[in-house]
Amino acid sequence: xxxxxxxxxxxxxxxxxxxxxxxxxxxxxxxxxxxxxxxxxxxxxxxxxxxxxxxxxxxxxxxxxxxxxxxxxxxxxxxxxxxxxxxxxxxxxxxxxxxxxxxxxxxxxxxxxxxxxxxxxxxxxxxxxxxxxxxxxxxxxxxxxxxxxxxxxxxxxxxxxxxxxxxxxxxxxxxxxxxxxxxxxxxxxxxxxxxxxxxxxxxxxxxxxxxxxxxxxxxxxxxxxxxxxxxxxxxxxxxxxxxxxxxxxxxxxxxxxxxxxxxxxxxxxxxxxxxxxxxxxxxxxxxxxxxxxxxxxxxxxxxxxxxxxxxxxxxxxxxxx
Ligand SMILES: Nc1ncnc2c1ncn2[C@@H]1O[C@H](COP(=O)(O)OP(=O)(O)OP(=O)(O)O)[C@@H](O)[C@H]1O
Ligand SMILES: [Mg+2]
Numbered sequence: 001x002x003x004x005x006x007x008x009x010x011x012x013x014x015x016x017x018x019x020x021x022x023x024x025x026x027x028x029x030x031x032x033x034x035x036x037x038x039x040x041x042x043x044x045x046x047x048x049x050x051x052x053x054x055x056x057x058x059x060x061x062x063x064x065x066x067x068x069x070x071x072x073x074x075x076x077x078x079x080x081x082x083x084x085x086x087x088x089x090x091x092x093x094x095x096x097x098x099x100x101x102x103x104x105x106x107x108x109x110x111x112x113x114x115x116x117x118x119x120x121x122x123x124x125x126x127x128x129x130x131x132x133x134x135x136x137x138x139x140x141x142x143x144x145x146x147x148x149x150x151x152x153x154x155x156x157x158x159x160x161x162x163x164x165x166x167x168x169x170x171x172x173x174x175x176x177x178x179x180x181x182x183x184x185x186x187x188x189x190x191x192x193x194x195x196x197x198x199x200x201x202x203x204x205x206x207x208x209x210x211x212x213x214x215x216x217x218x219x220x221x222x223x224x225x226x227x228x229x230x231x232x233x234x235x236x237x238x239x240x241x242x243x244x245x246x247x248x249x250x251x252x253x254x255x256x257x258x259x260x261x262x263x264x265x266x267x268x269x270x271x272x273x274x275x276x277x278x279x280x281x282x283x284x285x286x287x288x289x290x291x292x293x294x295x296x297x298x299x300x301x302x303x304x305x306x307x308x309x310x311x312x313x314x315x316x317x318x319x320x321x
Contacts, residue, residue, distance in 0.1 A: 014046040016081065016215050017067070017183060023075035024059070024066045036062040038239035039076070041297075044183070049209070049216040051230030051247075053223055053262065058236040060219045064185045067217070068101050069094065080183070099129050102176035106188035108168035112160040118171055119156045122146065125179035145174040149204060166197040170204070177208065185217045190225065202229055224266045227251060232303075235259045237282075245304040255306050255316040257287045288312070 024037040037059045044050045052060050065071055067078050069085070078086040085097045102125070105111045112121055122142045123132070132138040143153045149170040160168055169189060176184055186205065190198040202225065208214060220226045226233060226247075233250050235243045235258060243256040254260045261282035268274040288295070293309040300306055300313060308316065 015043045016046040017044040017217075018079040018082075019043070019063070019067060019076070020079065021076035022063065022066060022073055022078065022086075024062050024071055025074040035239045037066060037073075040236075040239070040241050041076075042234050042241060042244060044215060044217060045231075046182075046215055047209075047213060048231040049206075049218050049229050051226035051233040052217060052219045052236060053221065053226050053233060054236030055221065055262075057238075059239040060236055061187050063236070064103065064187055064217060064219055068103055068185060069097055095129075099125070099179050100182040101185065102179065102181040102183070103185045103187060104169070104172045104176050104189050106192050108165070108172040109160060112168060112171060112175075114160055117157050117159060118142075118146070118151075121160070121171060122175045122178055124175065129179055131179060141178065142174075145178050146171075148177065148208065149174045165193050166201060169193060169201050173201075173205065173208070177212070180212070181214070183215045183217065185219070187219045188221065189218075191221065198225065205229075222265060223250075223262050227266075235262065240307065241305075242307045243305065249301070249304045253304070253320055255300065255304075255313075255319075256308070257316075258282045 019040060019042050022037055022040045023035070026034040026036055028034055040059070040063060042050070052063065054060055062071070066073050066086070073086050076086070077084055080097065080100065083093060083096075085093060119139065119142050122145050123138050126132045126138060126141060132141055139156070142156060146152055146155055151167065151170055151174070155163075155167075160171065163171065172189075189205070190201050193201060205216065206229065209216060218226060218230060223233070227250075228247075230247050232244065232246050234241045235250075235256065237258045243250065243254070243259045250259065251263070254263050257280075261280050264278065264280045268277055289311075290309060293311070295307045295309050295312070297305060297307055298313070300317070306313070306316070
């Protein structure tokens with residue numbers, strides 16, 4: 001399947017979104033606090049696909065949701081084209097984010113209102129942002145969006161339950177695309193789909209990206225698909241990014257033991273190597289001794305960042321000598 005996925009073209013250096021020291025803590029009962037996102041920083045360049053990976057509960061969705069203003073951050077900032085878009089901001093800036101950052105979800109059924117026809121689902125953003133003037137223009141725009149994602153005019157009066165999972169994801173993409181956003185946050189958009197159609201949806205997303213100058217934040221559990229579709233990847237563990245690099249760097253020279261553990265979980269295409277593949281577990285207590293020196297965020301080679309202390313940099317780099 002992976003072989004059928006187009007890889008990414010180089011992206012430019014213009015920063016579209018900057019996430020700076022972002023924190024999202026949730027207060028639970030009994031004074032307990034869940035640090036879902038704990039001091040996360042990264043930049044997304046215009047035109048790139050930035051992959052965010054990590055196991056369940058590592059804070060990927062919360063990062064995306066905080067970026068899109070579903071939560072007010074506990075700390076830190078988010079900037080889009082150098083303008084502050086987190087916390088208390090002027091109405092015009094909030095409207096700018098609402099239009100220019102769109103989200104697509106793992107389970108399109110959960111975000112597509114079952115009582116709404118496709119036309120009204122896809123046109124929702126157009127209505128909110130008053131982007132169409134007449135009924136005819138609205139319909140035309142929806143048909144155009146449906147064609148863009150491989151559906152057509154005859155689907156317009158139907159309801160979400162009349163579609164397959166892959167088609168529903170296409171509707172979700174059409175809906176996000178309709179308002180012509182700059183950034184699409186795709187939260188595990190293919191994990192719920194049949195393996196046979198995952199590549200189709202990914203390729204569709206890639207084609208749309210090229211044609212419309214889009215930028216993606218692509219959230220996923222594991223690295224198998226993200227490897228092929230991301231320009232750069234951030235690896236999250238328990239609310240923190242532990243490694244950030246280009247796709248090539250991360251696969252050629254994964255440094256952090258958590259990244260190495262995620263990589264060891266990817267099945268290999270060659271049956272002989274697959275038989276001898278060893279999944280390495282990540283046990284933080286065994287890997288790190290931060291009693292003498294705490295980890296800091298550092299750039300080991302241009303564009304390749306890790307959270308580590310001095311000893312660890314030595315030790316992990318030595319793996320490749
Ligand atoms: N609204 C909320 N209130 C309280 N805790 C939350 C809330 N949302 C997320 N959490 C907690 O924050 C942590 C991070 O959750 P998050 O959903 O961001 O992880 P994730 O990486 O997206 O996981 P998954 O791969 O399962 O989607 C988890 O411990 C989760 O239980
Ligand atoms: Mg999630």
